[in-house]
Amino acid sequence: MLKRYLNLKRGNARQIFFTYMAVIAAYVILQLMITAGVLSSLMRSMLVPICAYMVMAISLNLVVGVLGELSLGHAGFMSIGAFSGVSAAIILQGVLPYAPLRLAAAIIIGALFAAVAGFLIGIPVLRLKGDYLAIVTLAFGEIIKNIFNNFYMGIDSEGISMSMLTDKTRLLEGGRLIIAGPMGIGGIQKLSTFTAGFILTMVALVIVFNLVNSRSGRAFMAIRDDRIAAESVGMNITRYKMMAFVTSAALAGAAGCLFAMNYSTIVANKFDFNTSILVLVFVVLGGQGNMLGSIIAAAALTILPEKLRQFADYRMLLYAVVLIAVMLCKNNESVGEFVRRFAPRFLRSGRKEGKENG
Amino acid sequence: MRKFTALMTAVLLVAATAGCSFAAGAFKIGGTGPLTGGAAIYGNAAKNGAQIAVDEINAMGGIKFELRYEDDAHDAEKAVNAYNALKDWGMQLSLGSVTSKPCEATSAENFADRIFAITPSASAVAVTAGKDNVFQMCFVDPNQGSASAQYMVTKKLANKVAVIWKNDDVYSKGIHDTFIEKAKKVGLKVVSDTTFMDGQDTDFSVQLMDAQKKGADLVFLPMYYQHASLILAQAAGMGFAPKWFGVDGMDGILTMEGFDKSLAEGVMLLTPFNADSKDKRTANFVAKYKKAFGEIPNQFAADGYDCIYAYKQALEGAKAKPDMDRKALCTAMIAQFTTMKFSGVTGNNMTWGKDGAVTKDPKGMVIKNGAYVGLD
Incomplete structure (x- = not known):
């Protein structure tokens, strides 16, 4: 498989290879640091959320960067993945006692639920384009949040019961209310590990790179660059858009599940508009269509506010200033030239092309 | 580019001047709370209240405390990060988190790391459920x-x-x-x-x-x-x-x-707290708070204040030393909190059950002429 990428004549083959290598190297170095005990608890606690945000950024980049449609409700899919995945993990507690297996099952179930939601939402949404599409995805993100805020689900010896608005599950003795409306899910067993996060990131990269470099991927880009031309050569626009959207939703669902399983509690309000925008910032900062950029941006912007803790009250102000500075530098030709002079040679062509794509 | 360099220099200067003080032989107490965002008034109140208690106790001689609060913006994810930042700092005793959901997340960490916690104001039952080393100063919801x-x-x-x-x-x-x-x-x-x-x-x-x-x-x-x-x-x-x-x-x-x-x-x-109370300790606390922060303390501030004094009483009871490790301190604190009686500004003769919930009497209050007045 590696050979196939290396033999590809396309300039971004090298970039793809470098992306894989960078992620693997980061994982190995961090693992060594953990074993040596030199990584602070703060950094260790951020590893899993960073992985989850990376997968979110990769999945959103597929829609925003490759397909060229602005989605403002991506946290909604994360939420679906989180709630369905965590519920599945709780229900499977007796069936699958081996934790990594249960986590894998939870992530797959979370991804499936998110994919189904992505498909259903995609039916009305993908008929729109541009600003309209962005606003409708925003609305769906809010709808998902509000549904989970009013959703109750419990399990007892008679099976699973659900209700909306108020808790009407009437669980028997020994039953457990899994999703408790605005209180979300509590008492989650922390199953997520850094290794699981790493594997999920790699899986997301493999899926997205393979999709982008396939016939469908070229169709996505054709639609992005000129919708009318693509339509005129007989491309089924809605089908390709749906393919990208559902893949993206599934990956977001998996990321949501990984994220949720890292905390003992999760609430629907966590996955609000702000989270969607945060992920969009990763994508824009990293470069649209540039997966490695998204990954680095996700890691950097998650660590940055924590590293600014020493500034106490000015923390979020500084965060915003740094964000503005980085955005300006990124779009500044002379700074770009300056950075490129020091960039490794084999990256140059790839990066240039990524820039043209974006 | 020159502007950018200037900015970075400014940032570095601020970083260099933001030093921190270290008290020798002090217990390191850490807490997380919303110091920014929509719930900031609670986090800041709890922090300020605790700070007043720490200053008072340090001035008394005997046990010394060092207090540090980290911002969690009322979010479970950030609260866990803040908690870990405090752990890196060397926190020995924890004040949990100020608000409920973040505290539910941090108390799970407290339980796993065996760091004792008493939260001033996180009132959900889930905060203490199933954790023998997490206690509450406020009523449960x-x-x-x-x-x-x-x-x-x-x-x-x-x-x-x-x-x-x-x-x-x-x-x-x-x-x-x-x-x-x-x-x-x-x-x-x-x-x-x-x-x-x-x-x-x-x-x-x-x-x-x-x-x-x-x-x-x-x-x-x-x-x-x-x-x-x-x-x-x-x-x-x-x-x-x-x-x-x-x-x-x-x-x-x-x-x-x-x-x-x-x-x-x-x-x-x-x-449970009445800022107009004629009680001597309350009057002293309210006066100091007003002087330091320019406003009448609310219940969160009072809870923060009481938490520190409860720690003082428990540490004295256990004859604990600041060089004790977290685990030993945790065991000693559990033994103290489940047996001691504590009187503070939010109630007299408070006791804690093994589940971490506090028993104290609520007070009815009414707002009259822009101030709280006891109803009874």
Whole structure:
């Protein structure tokens, strides 16, 4: 498989290879640091959320960067993945006692639920384009949040019961209310590990790179660059858009599940508009269509506010200033030239092309 | 580019000057709370209250404390990060988190790391459930709901009650559910039960109209003060003047910027702390707080203050030394907290159960002339 990428004549083959290598190297170095005990608890606690945000950024980049449609409700899919995945993990507690297996099952179930939601939402949404599409995805993100805020689900010896608005599950003795409306899910067993996060990131990269470099991927880009031309050569626009959207939703669902399983509690309000925008910032900062950029941006912007803790009250102000500075530098030709002079040679062509794509 | 360099230099300068002080042989106490964002008033109050207690104790001689608060912006993810930052700093004893959901997340970490915690104000049951080393200084939510219903019946405050609550908020829902349950038991008539949520929290005319139409003579507001302030203003605008009854989240309404205090006139609330109390310790605390931070302390500040004094008492009881490791300290603190009796500004002779919940008496308060006055 590696050979196939290396033999590809396309300039971004090298970039793809470098992306894989960078992620693997980061994982190995961090693992060594953990074993040596030199990584602070703060950094260790951020590893899993960073992985989850990376997968979110990769999945959103597929829609925003490759397909060229602005989605403002991506946290909604994360939420679906989180709630369905965590519920599945709780229900499977007796069936699958081996934790990594249960986590894998939870992530797959979370991804499936998110994919189904992505498909259903995609039916009305993908008929729109541009600003309209962005606003409708925003609305769906809010709808998902509000549904989970009013959703109750419990399990007892008679099976699973659900209700909306108020808790009407009437669980028997020994039953457990899994999703408790605005209180979300509590008492989650922390199953997520850094290794699981790493594997999920790699899986997301493999899926997205393979999709982008396939016939469908070229169709996505054709639609992005000129919708009318693509339509005129007989491309089924809605089908390709749906393919990208559902893949993206599934990956977001998996990321949501990984994220949720890292905390003992999760609430629907966590996955609000702000989270969607945060992920969009990763994508824009990293470069649209540039997966490695998204990954680095996700890691950097998650660590940055924590590293600014020493500034106490000015923390979020500084965060915003740094964000503005980085955005300006990124779009500044002379700074770009300056950075490129020091960039490794084999990256140059790839990066240039990524820039043209974006 | 030159501007950028200048900016970075400025940033580095600030970094260099932001030094920190180290007290020799002090217990390191850390807590997380919302110091920024919508719930910042609570986090800052708890932090300031705790700081006053630390300063007092350090001035006394004997046990010394070093206090550090980290911002969690009322978010579980950030709270865990903040908790770990404190752990890296060397936190020995924890103040948990100020708000419920973040505290649920950090208390799981406290339990796993065996770092003892007492939260000033995280009131959800899930905060302490199943964790032997996490305690609360405040009432748990369910107690507030049932105590409010009981109080209304005992004091014969109303015949018909309306409830407006925020149905995507853990705190509000927890109190609402137990209030309704208790109301049914004690025969309190709830005529209107309406909700709002994030994003639809600026216009309350539908909820108020419903309460007015059904003839409610008391409206129960189990919510934080920001929303309550809007409800009070809108009710005044439509000429609806029932009795208002809040819970400890209502505390803070008088110090809210831009709020017309006359609107809160006559609002009743159930809270364990009374800033107008003639009690000597309370008066001393209120005076110091006013001097240092320019406002009357609310219940969160009082809880923070009490937490530090409870630590002092427990550490003295256990004859603990600052060089003890976290695990040993944790075991000693559990033994102390489950057996000791503590009197502070939020109540006398408080005791803690093995589940970490506190037992103390709530006080009814009413807002008169822009200040809290005890009802009893």
